[in-house]
Amino acid sequence: MKEKDFQTLFSAWAKQNKNLIKSKFGRCVAFELKLSKTKSIRFDDLRDHQGVALKEVAGDGCFHKITDQPVSWGMDTKIRFTAKKPFDCFFMSESPAFVVIFFYVKGQRSKDREMVFIRIEDWLKEWKIAEAENRKSVREEYLRAIGMVEKLCV
Secondary structure (H helix, E strand, O other): OOHHHHHHHHHHHHHHOHHHHHHHHOOOOEEEEEEEOOOEEEHHHOOHHHHHHHHHHHOOOEEEEOOOOEEEOOOOOOOEEEOOOOOOEEEEOOOOEEEEEEEOOOOOOHHHOEEEEEEHHHHHHHHHHHHHOOOOEEEHHHHHHHOEEEEOOO
């Protein structure tokens, strides 16, 4: 399992659970997905630019232009087209923003998969505390206690 696999699962989950997302997280929300194959996750797995953007979404606002993604078809790289995107750009402000962690366990049944949603404000607060205590990571059970847990069933 790689983060791109989690992205695929999360995308399918989000498409199937639009009403749940709206009721639990809001009509406009930002998610940064992270995968951990251990019982903890390093705070610096959330890159600086990702933390800044999530904080902007929760605060005064974040503008982002969605890049055009060229796609090659087959072995002949001369055949290219641009993948369809929903629109060109977006602006989000005063909206919930979350770090979403999937603690992957090899061999885990799909019906037992869960994601932990941590508000960016809580993530950054815990990171600051961890730095003061000279820690670089946080354990899964603690994040489950302070976050929201959702099944990743698709």
